[in-house]
Amino acid sequence: MTDNAAAFWFFGANNLEVVVKIVDGRALNGSFWIFGGNLTDIEYDLTVTDRVTGRSWTRHKDGGTLESFADTTPF
Numbered sequence: 001m002t003d004n005a006a007a008f009w010f011f012g013a014n015n016l017e018v019v020v021k022i023v024d025g026r027a028l029n030g031s032f033w034i035f036g037g038n039l040t041d042i043e044y045d046l047t048v049t050d051r052v053t054g055r056s057w058t059r060h061k062d063g064g065t066l067e068s069f070a071d072t073t074p075f
Contacts, residue, residue, distance in 0.1 A: 010042065018046065025072055033072045034059075041066055050075045 005021040017040040023033040034048055034057060043063035049056045057074035061067070 010040070010044070017042070018044070020046070020048070022048065029072060031073045032075045033070070034074050035068075035070045037068045038066055048074070 004023065005019070007016045008018045008020070009015055010017050018036060018038055020034065020036040023035065025031055025033040032050070036046070036059075038061060041064055043061060045058060045060050047056055047058045053075065055075050057071065059069055059071075061069075
């Protein structure tokens with residue numbers, strides 16, 4: 001992975017469940033953007049924290065769904 005992307009697993013390291021990418025969109029709207037794709041239908045909470053400001057962004061995903069997510073205004 002890179003400094004602005006991560007992949008997460010819950011039950012085994014070779015079974016990725018969630019992929020997250022953070023993009024610096026400040027030139028367009030003054031915010032960092034968070035994009036992600038789910039490869040699982042389990043329920044989870046994801047929290048991303050800006051290490052400079054300490055502000056956090058949290059997303060809850062209900063079980064039984066397979067959806068991607070995008071937020072262009074979290075920080």
